[in-house]
Amino acid sequence: MTAEEWYRADRLPHIYCAGCGNGTVINCTLAAVEELGWRREETVFISGIGCSSRAPGYILTDSLHTTHGRALAFATGVKLANPGLNVVVFTGDGDLAAIGGNHFIHACRRNVDMTVVCMNNMIYGMTGGQGSPTTPPGAFSTTTPYGSGEPAFDLAELAIAAGANYVARWTSYHVKELVKAIAAGMRTPGLSFVEVMTQCPTNYGRHNRLRRVSDMIEYLRTHALLVQKKERLVQEGKTVPDEMFTVGELVRRNRPAMGVRR
Amino acid sequence: MMEIMEGSHAVAEIVKYCRPQVIAAYPITPQTHIVEALAQMVANCEIDAEYITVESEFSALSACLGASAAGSRVYSATTSQGLALMFEVCFNVAGMRQPVVMSIANRSLGAPLSIWNDQQDSISLRDSGWIQLYAEDNQEAADLHLIAYRVCEDHSVLLPAFVCFDGFILSHTYEPVDMPTQEEVDGYLPPFVPYQRLDAKDPLSMGMYATPEYYMEFRYEIDRAMQRAKQVLVRAGTEFSEQFGRDYTGLVEGYRLDGADTALVAMGSICGTVKDAVDEMRDAGKKVGLLKIRTFRPFPAPEIADALRDVGTVAVLDKNISLGNSGAVGTEVKAALYGSGIRVLDYIIGLGGRDVRKEDIAKIVDLAEKGEGDMFYGLRTEVL
Numbered sequence: 001m002t003a004e005e006w007y008r009a010d011r012l013p014h015i016y017c018a019g020c021g022n023g024t025v026i027n028c029t030l031a032a033v034e035e036l037g038w039r040r041e042e043t044v045f046i047s048g049i050g051c052s053s054r055a056p057g058y059i060l061t062d063s064l065h066t067t068h069g070r071a072l073a074f075a076t077g078v079k080l081a082n083p084g085l086n087v088v089v090f091t092g093d094g095d096l097a098a099i100g101g102n103h104f105i106h107a108c109r110r111n112v113d114m115t116v117v118c119m120n121n122m123i124y125g126m127t128g129g130q131g132s133p134t135t136p137p138g139a140f141s142t143t144t145p146y147g148s149g150e151p152a153f154d155l156a157e158l159a160i161a162a163g164a165n166y167v168a169r170w171t172s173y174h175v176k177e178l179v180k181a182i183a184a185g186m187r188t189p190g191l192s193f194v195e196v197m198t199q200c201p202t203n204y205g206r207h208n209r210l211r212r213v214s215d216m217i218e219y220l221r222t223h224a225l226l227v228q229k230k231e232r233l234v235q236e237g238k239t240v241p242d243e244m245f246t247v248g249e250l251v252r253r254n255r256p257a258m259g260v261r262r
Numbered sequence: 263m264m265e266i267m268e269g270s271h272a273v274a275e276i277v278k279y280c281r282p283q284v285i286a287a288y289p290i291t292p293q294t295h296i297v298e299a300l301a302q303m304v305a306n307c308e309i310d311a312e313y314i315t316v317e318s319e320f321s322a323l324s325a326c327l328g329a330s331a332a333g334s335r336v337y338s339a340t341t342s343q344g345l346a347l348m349f350e351v352c353f354n355v356a357g358m359r360q361p362v363v364m365s366i367a368n369r370s371l372g373a374p375l376s377i378w379n380d381q382q383d384s385i386s387l388r389d390s391g392w393i394q395l396y397a398e399d400n401q402e403a404a405d406l407h408l409i410a411y412r413v414c415e416d417h418s419v420l421l422p423a424f425v426c427f428d429g430f431i432l433s434h435t436y437e438p439v440d441m442p443t444q445e446e447v448d449g450y451l452p453p454f455v456p457y458q459r460l461d462a463k464d465p466l467s468m469g470m471y472a473t474p475e476y477y478m479e480f481r482y483e484i485d486r487a488m489q490r491a492k493q494v495l496v497r498a499g500t501e502f503s504e505q506f507g508r509d510y511t512g513l514v515e516g517y518r519l520d521g522a523d524t525a526l527v528a529m530g531s532i533c534g535t536v537k538d539a540v541d542e543m544r545d546a547g548k549k550v551g552l553l554k555i556r557t558f559r560p561f562p563a564p565e566i567a568d569a570l571r572d573v574g575t576v577a578v579l580d581k582n583i584s585l586g587n588s589g590a591v592g593t594e595v596k597a598a599l600y601g602s603g604i605r606v607l608d609y610i611i612g613l614g615g616r617d618v619r620k621e622d623i624a625k626i627v628d629l630a631e632k633g634e635g636d637m638f639y640g641l642r643t644e645v646l
Contacts, residue, residue: 049343049375065375068343069318099288099318099347127289130298131315143289143301143315150315 001040003030008060015054019213021172021198025119026055028175028196029088032182036086043086046075048100051126051200052092052119069100072107075114079259086186087114093134094124097153101133104155108162111190111257117182118155118193121200129203136243140207156195160251165190167251171220172198174247181249190257197224197245264440269400269432270295272439273339273365273425276404278309279447280363280411282337283454284329286314286322290344291377292429293367297339319344323351323364330360331468333459335411338362341429342369345383349390355422356391356484358468359457361414362422363407364392367429368530368581370614378615379429381530381581385558385590391484393423393491394559396529400437403427405508406556408442408451412498417457419491421484428531430615442506450505488560495557513562515554516569518544522551524627525570527595528579529555532611532618536579539623550627555591563598570599576606577630579618583610588636607635616640 007030016022033043040061047053049068056063066074071089079087096104096118107116123141124130131141131148134155138147156169166188168181178196185192199205199216210216225240227248233240267275274296277285285304287297304313312329316322319340326336340348345366355362366384370376384394395410397403403425410423427433442450458466472480492513499510509515517533518540519525526536533554543550553569555562570576576599580589587593592608599606607630612618618640626639 067372068347097317099320101317124289127291127294128298130289130294130301133317142298143313145302145305 001034003027003034006030006033006059006061008058011058014058016051017202019199019201020051021121021200022051022055022119024172024175025117025178025196025198026058028178029090029117029182030059031179032186035179035183036186038086042084043088044078045088045090046071046078047090048095050092050095050124051121052090053095055090069095069098070103071095072100072103072116076107076110076112076259079112079114083113083259083261089114089116091116091118092125093118093120093122093155094132097133097155105158105162108159108164108191108193111163111165111255113189113191113257113259113261115182115185115192115194118195119198120155120195121198121204123200123204125200125203129207141204154245156193156246156250159193163255164193164251165253165255165257166192168249169195169197169245169247171224171247172196173217173221174224177247184249184252188252189260190255263443264438266436267400267439267441268295268434268436269403269427270367270434271299272400272404272441273407273427274299274303275441276407276447277337278303279442279444280337280407280451281309281335281453282311283334284312284314284326284336285338286316286325286329286336287338287340288316288319288322288344290319290341292369292433293339293341293344293365295433296365296367300337319347320351323348323355323362326362327351327355327358327360330355330362331358331460333456335415335454336362337364339365339367341367342371342383345387346371349387352387352390352392354469357480359420359484359487360422361411361420361454363410363414364422364424365407366424366426367433368426369429376614379431379581380613380615381426381428382583382613384424384426385582387424388559388590391421391488392559393421393488393557395423395425395557396555397425397427397432398531398533398554400432400435400439401508403432404439404441405502405506405510408447409495409498409502409510411451413491413494415454416494419487419494420457421487421491426530431531446505450502492557492560492562510556512565513557514565514569515556517552517554519551519553519569519573521549522573523549524575524577524630525551525553525573526577526579526623526627527553527555527566527591529558529591530581532579532581535618535620536623539620542620543624543627548627558591561594561598563594566595566598567602570604571602573604575630576604577626577635578606578608579626580608580610581612583613592636605633607633609635609637609639611639
């Protein structure tokens with residue numbers, strides 16, 4: 001099955017704003033599904049609440065659109081009840097890092113065999129642009145009108161610390177790399193976490209002098225620092241700029257995992 | 263001063279004048295405009311308050327409980343799934359007798375997911391020990407916050423309150439609102455004086471274990487406080503009427519009930535539609551009236567029985583359903599009128615944002631007069 005055949009044409013047009021990065025992330029995920037040759041009857045997409053979590057509604061297979069932040073707990077139940085299923089969770093920064101933070105660390109700790117794709121747009125997009133736990137310090141949002149005063153979470157580092165077997169981060173600009181990373185995650189037994197820095201021009205860019213979609217993608221491209229390059233900078237004793245985030249495959253390991261198909 | 267205001271902004275504005283010291287809330291549609299506006303006010307130093315951008319509704323109400331226990335006037339707002347997530351904390355706030363005031367922009371509960379209005383969210387927490395007030399319009403939504411703080415913080419009550427107003431129908435609608443000044447609000451709502459608070463110099467523990475020898479007495483005390491809240495609500499409403507000229511003296515409010523054969527009973531914004539429908543039916547010679555329930559908790563059973571004593575038929579409009587039984591308001595009105603001989607029929611309406619129009623109200627009256635009721639009204643049978 002090709003990626004295109006996984007789409008539910010009857011659900012179009014989608015609800016995403018013009019220029020939203022979520023479509024890119026869904027497309028890359030389905031390209032990875034195509035690469036792995038997964039079949040509809042053995043694949044489940046699960047999501048929580050938010051713009052990211054609308055994704056399973058556009059995909060023609062079984063899905064659970066669950067409560068805010070709890071997708072991983074529901075997904076754990078699905079996977080353990082039927083380890084034969086390929087389980088993919090779509091989530092966002094508000095869903096995963098805020099209200100669902102506890103489920104995130106425990107799913108990583110248990111290393112449940114599933115692939116978690118997080119669309120991190122650094123804002124609560126669906127409710128209109130409130131500050132989330134990944135809103136960068138100083139960034140404007142409707143609840144931080146003069147700039148966020150709190151530090152932001154590094155979700156990939158959190159997943160690594162909590163025990164996920166595969167962790168990668170890319171952006172909506174890096175589509176080829178993203179497809180490869182998601183596919184690699186899907187092949188890795190245990191929890192695979194792929195964080196995608198993505199643009200929300202409507203509710204993030206608009207408040208942060210990144211009004212055009214291309215401005216936001218350019219921001220993501222220029223702030224992404226390849227992990228190998230970062231390590232080189234560190235080795236050379238050079239400073240890594242605070243506003244940069246690492247991209248690349250950040251961890252691949254073989255901790256004991258739960259729910260792996262025998 | 264009279265202003266054209268969105269319901270959410272009217273609530274945010276009045277909350278500002280109530281001088282909360284700690285605000286903690288999480289974004290959720292259709293409540294978000296309230297806390298966005300308050301975040302802006304705090305950032306602009308228009309309110310001397312801490313605004314906590316918490317990570318969930320559970321944390322929002324937990325932070326409010328902590329801040330209230332430490333002696334602050336606190337505020338939060340939520341709806342639907344957010345309120346459902348607060349379920350555990352709600353019982354704790356009431357049990358620890360903290361006078362938290364929280365706005366509920368009423369919305370239905372999933373699944374299936376719906377962001378539209380009904381009153382299932384707050385009504386599902388009717389047994390939690392929170393006072394529940396329901397607003398008909400944006401003016402009432404704003405005014406009830408002043409009354410709620412007055413009543414909750416009264417040392418004979420010390421209970422939390424929901425101020426409920428219908429999501430989207432009021433929260434996102436612009437209406438004229440007579441907004442009082444800070445001085446006028448200060449004249450009505452004195453600074454919060456905690457009955458007791460966490461103080462290291464005089465330590466106390468809240469929420470500790472109550473063994474079977476004590477637990478029932480704690481629950482009894484909360485219930486007694488709820489009963490006392492009725493009189494305090496009437497007193498606070500009367501003083502409000504004297505100062506601001508808007509009448510909130512009653513826990514319920516009758517509309518054209520004199521000589522009515524049939525009375526509709528409803529809560530929230532639907533009352534505006536019902537009043538228009540009643541006017542049209544009265545013009546057509548039908549003896550119909552409305553009893554609006556403003557205070558759902560404490561439940562004003564004697565007041566309802568008194569207001570409806572002369573009618574023959576009562577049609578209760580319920581924007582909620584206690585699945586497996588019937589609407590919550592209908593059930594309680596039936597209990598309030600038990601033994602009176604008045605026929606009470608319940609209609610489940612407007613769930614998940616289904617529109618209820620004047621002609622629907624007229625049809626419900628016709629059904630009630632024929633004795634047909636205790637039903638879902640307006641089902642699309644073609645999709646069942």
